[in-house]
Amino acid sequence: MRAVQECLVLAARRYDFKGEDGGRVDGLTLTYVTDEAVDGDDQRGLAVMTTRLPIELFHQLQQVPGYYSIEFQTRPGPKGRPALQAVALAYDEAAVLARASASRSGA
Secondary structure: OEEEEEEEEEEEEEEEEEOOOOOEEEEEEEEEEOOOEEEOOOOEEEOOEEEEEOHHHHHHOOOOOEEEEEEEEEEEOHHHOEEEEEEEEEEEEEOOOOOOHHHHHOO
């Protein structure tokens, strides 16, 4: 099963190194939030999440922070439980992060 989620990508990190066994380890780590706020007894606000993607998708990151559609696929995880894995992303639009200057300037 595949699903697409609209996300605000906050940060991206590309990695490429040799693992302990000498094999190549590479990929792309995204840090993102969705518009689904948590409002409970122990947590409030937007939950920050991370996911990994193939390193080849790094060039699709046009602007970070920015809004992207991330495609997830359900795959078997540990002990056969379903797990979501990011498989694709598409740039939607730039993110404009601004402060309310009047509340900060004392005006």
